[in-house]
Amino acid sequence: xxxxxxxxxxxxxxxxxxxxxxxxxxxxxxxxxxxxxxxxxxxxxxxxxxxxxxxxxxxxxxxxxxxxx
Amino acid sequence: xxxxxxxxxxxxxxxxxxxxxxxxxxxxxxxxxxxxxxxxxxxxxxxxxxxxxxxxxxxxxxxxxxxxxxxxxxxxxxxxxxxxxxxxxxxxxxxxxxxxxxxxxxxxxxxxxxxxxxxxxxxxxxxxxxxxxxxxxxxxxxxxxxxxxxxxxxxxxxxxxxxxxxxxxxxxxxxxxxxxxxxxxxxxxxxxxxxxxxxxxxxxxxxxxxxxxxxxxxxxxxxxxxxxxxxxxxxxxxxxxxxxxxxxxxxxxxxxxxxxxxxxxxxxxxxxxxxxxxxxxxxxxxxxxxxxxxxxxxxxxxxxxxxxxxxxxxxxxxxxxxxxxxxxxxxxxxxxxxxxxxxxxxxxxxxxxxxxxxxxxxxxxxxxxxxxxxxxxxxxxxxxxxxxxxxxxxxxxxxxxxxxxxxxxxxxxxxxxxxxxxxxxxxxxxxxxxxxxxxxxxxxxxxxxxxxxxxxxxxxxxxxxxxxxxxxxxxxxxxxxxxxxxxxxxxxxxxxxxxxxxxxxxxxxxxxxxxxxxxxxxxxx
Numbered sequence: 001x002x003x004x005x006x007x008x009x010x011x012x013x014x015x016x017x018x019x020x021x022x023x024x025x026x027x028x029x030x031x032x033x034x035x036x037x038x039x040x041x042x043x044x045x046x047x048x049x050x051x052x053x054x055x056x057x058x059x060x061x062x063x064x065x066x067x068x069x
Numbered sequence: 070x071x072x073x074x075x076x077x078x079x080x081x082x083x084x085x086x087x088x089x090x091x092x093x094x095x096x097x098x099x100x101x102x103x104x105x106x107x108x109x110x111x112x113x114x115x116x117x118x119x120x121x122x123x124x125x126x127x128x129x130x131x132x133x134x135x136x137x138x139x140x141x142x143x144x145x146x147x148x149x150x151x152x153x154x155x156x157x158x159x160x161x162x163x164x165x166x167x168x169x170x171x172x173x174x175x176x177x178x179x180x181x182x183x184x185x186x187x188x189x190x191x192x193x194x195x196x197x198x199x200x201x202x203x204x205x206x207x208x209x210x211x212x213x214x215x216x217x218x219x220x221x222x223x224x225x226x227x228x229x230x231x232x233x234x235x236x237x238x239x240x241x242x243x244x245x246x247x248x249x250x251x252x253x254x255x256x257x258x259x260x261x262x263x264x265x266x267x268x269x270x271x272x273x274x275x276x277x278x279x280x281x282x283x284x285x286x287x288x289x290x291x292x293x294x295x296x297x298x299x300x301x302x303x304x305x306x307x308x309x310x311x312x313x314x315x316x317x318x319x320x321x322x323x324x325x326x327x328x329x330x331x332x333x334x335x336x337x338x339x340x341x342x343x344x345x346x347x348x349x350x351x352x353x354x355x356x357x358x359x360x361x362x363x364x365x366x367x368x369x370x371x372x373x374x375x376x377x378x379x380x381x382x383x384x385x386x387x388x389x390x391x392x393x394x395x396x397x398x399x400x401x402x403x404x405x406x407x408x409x410x411x412x413x414x415x416x417x418x419x420x421x422x423x424x425x426x427x428x429x430x431x432x433x434x435x436x437x438x439x440x441x442x443x444x445x446x447x448x449x450x451x452x453x454x455x456x457x458x459x460x461x462x463x464x465x466x467x468x469x470x471x472x473x474x475x476x477x478x479x480x481x482x483x484x485x486x487x488x489x490x491x492x493x494x495x496x497x498x499x500x501x502x503x504x505x506x507x508x509x510x511x512x513x514x515x516x517x518x519x520x521x522x523x524x525x526x527x528x529x530x531x532x533x534x535x536x537x538x539x540x541x542x543x544x545x546x547x548x549x550x551x552x553x554x555x556x557x558x559x560x561x562x563x564x565x566x567x568x569x570x571x572x573x574x575x576x577x578x579x580x581x582x583x584x585x586x587x588x589x590x591x592x593x594x
Contacts, residue, residue: 015189021130021574022188025137028566035559036144044552045148048155048542060237061419063159067237067539068416 077546078537081153084553086523088145090516091560095139095567097515100214100261101268101303102132103207107200108295114200124288125203126191127579128272131571133188138567143217145556153549157530157540162238164230164247165220172216179209214264215257222253224531225522226321232441234418234434252317256522259310262303263515269300270478270504270511273485275575277504280495285578290489297486304479311472312374318525319375319383322532324457325525327386328464330371331361335385335393341370344469347462386461390454401446401454408447411440445534457528464525467517474514481507 019026049059106128113121147169150158158165186194186202194202223230229246230239241247273296276289318326326332331347332339345364369379376383382396392400414437421430449457485504488494494501526532530540 011189011193012185014193015185021570022133024570025134028563029137029140032141032563036141036148040145040552040555041148044548044555045152047151048153048544049159050151056236059159060235063156063237064234064415064419066156066543067160068412068419 075538077544077549078541080546080549080553081149081541082537084153084549084556085146085149087553088142088149088556088560089523090519091556091564092139092142092146093516093519094512094564095135095142096214097264097267098135098271099132099139099210100264101266101299102128102135102271103203103210104265105268105272105295105299106132107204107207108299109292110200110203114196120287121291123579124291127288128292129187130574131275134567134571134574136184138563138570142560142563153542153544154530154540155542157535159237160239160535160540161531162230162233162236163241164223164227164239167241167244168216168219168247172213179205179212183209211261214261218257218260219248219250219253221522222250222256223247224529225256225526226250226252226317227531227534228252234415234437235422251313252321255310255313255317259307259314260518262306262310263518265303266300266307266475266478267511267515269296269303269482270507272296273300273482274505274508277485277501278575279578281498281501281505286495288579290494293485293489293494297482297489300478300482301486304475304482307475308479311475315374316377322526323384324386324389325459325464325521326375327384327389328459328461328525329468329521330383331461331465332371332383332385333360333387335383335388335396337372337380337382338369339371339375339381339383340366340368341374342469343367345465347465386458390458401449401457404443404446405450405452405454407440407443408445409450410447411437411444412447414440441534443533445529445531445536445539448536448539459525459527464521467520467524471514471517471521474510474517478507478511478514 016022049062053059053062106125109121109125109128112118113125150165183202183205186199187206190199190202227239228250229241229243231242232238233240247253272292276292276296279285279289315326318329327335330339330342331345342361343365346362348360348362371383372381373379375381384393384396384398388396388398390401392398392403414433418430418433418437421427421433446457481500481504484500485494488497488500528536528538530537
């Protein structure tokens with residue numbers, strides 16, 4: 001079992017280590033994820049219902065109010 | 070609905086359209102190229118020819134670039150659901166949640182596990198296991214698309230659900246009805262096969278560039294053969310599923326169908342407009358049956374396409390808006406009254422529940438359920454019913470350009486395949502340039518398919534049930550404008566990065582052959 005985990009680790013480790021173009025792509029992926037989750041999600045895209053209401057009942061009441069006003 | 074902020078609705082729609090269209094620039098190539106690579110690697114494993122391995126690795130690199138740049142761009146759409154479309158997000162309930170959760174758990178993990186084997190596993194795992202991984206990546210990518218397209222199909226044809234007035238959410242009553250709804254299945258097949266066509270055009274175009282530059286002849290010709298055969302077969306499948314889409318549309322979204330055909334007044338033996346130029350003035354167009362500056366028609370074809378009967382009656386925009394008792398079509402006015410009744414009954418139900426008046430709650434609920442099918446029309450009561458008509462020119466032209474380009478791709482696959490088989494392709498520079506310049510056309514066709522599907526069903530977020538004016542969150546329009554431009558900059562940056570990295574890699578070309586089985590690709594990825 002331990003050997004299998006070590007083999008899997010080595011497989012990924014060697015794979016990542018030997019990347020060239022892949023490194024550049026990973027940098028893009030990481031930058032993208034940082035912008036998406038740490039900037040956009042946190043500061044610009046709060047979940048409207050979650051941030052304005054505490055319970056599901058309040059949320060459903062709000063939505064029904066919106067839909068029936 | 071009073072005091073609708075149309076600026077908020079329009080900016081929220083524009084933002085969603087922008088992010089969805091940018092996201093879709095990356096997806097179809099992933100869907101199609103994954104299978105093309107799998108075919109190439111299968112040939113390598115079957116023949117043992119190292120050139121096939123080299124070819125596979127080259128296209129795998131291109132696949133990797135597209136995958137890396139495109140991955141997670143779809144998450145932004147989910148952000149927008151929560152922020153800009155919170156009423157919708159809540160209203161759809163678990164209908165959206167279940168397919169997306171399955172996508173996350175099943176397809177994403179399948180894809181991301183085996184993609185590592187695909188890129189890192191050359192010469193480390195057996196040839197057959199590597200090939201299996203490549204195929205699983207292809208199936209995993211396409212399976213991801215299944216769940217999101219099922220969710221979209223549900224929005225076009227909401228089946229298998231029941232609205233719970235206590236929670237204001239739709240609840241899934243039959244998972245299989247959602248999954249196997251005719252619209253969802255057809256949408257999935259049509260969309261993924263259009264991705265296969267795009268990927269085939271891409272591979273053919275890049276290979277044509279190599280031949281124009283007098284480089285990589287063997288790679289280019291072999292790639293052309295794979296791409297053009299795959300492209301030809303999938304183009305035929307796109308036609309077949311497109312035909313199914315048209316029939317579904319005529320049945321479940323007749324307004325979209327009428328708008329797509331600029332059919333204002335319904336008719337029997339309706340002709341299909343193969344090519345047409347609309348009159349600019351809508352009032353002038355609406356005055357006659359189908360008024361065009363110029364048109365080439367196929368007699369009876371529209372009736373046949375919609376109902377498999379050349380004599381069938383196809384309802385027009387006016388029939389749908391004003392009603393047509395002869396053909397049992399009720400007017401939008403009548404639908405809006407029923408919808409308004411549903412909205413009022415829902416409010417009465419909630420008030421009765423709050424007051425503890427069970428008999429009134431029961432009566433209100435019964436009235437609500439009887440009219441729920443037209444719930445969304447209620448928001449247009451007292452308004453101009455033409456607000457329920459989508460943009461006819463957008464839908465009409467988008468459909469024709471998409472179909473025209475599809476025909477062009479089919480013909481091009483055939484010509485390029487024949488020329489390559491006869492070993493004459495290198496001399497036909499015009500054809501090679503056409504193949505190369507067809508790459509952007511494939512993206513245009515693919516995007517236009519979504520324009521037809523989505524712009525054509527406006528103003529609905531969920532067909533007949535929820536329009537955009539009711540689905541949007543009450544947030545500031547300015548904040549949506551700001552994030553619109555942020556996304557525009559972010560996605561444009563990603564697109565530039567993709568094009569730059571990809572063109573650099575294509576210009577560099579494939580690595581030299583790794584006879585000893587130890588070179589190049591492992592170093593690259």
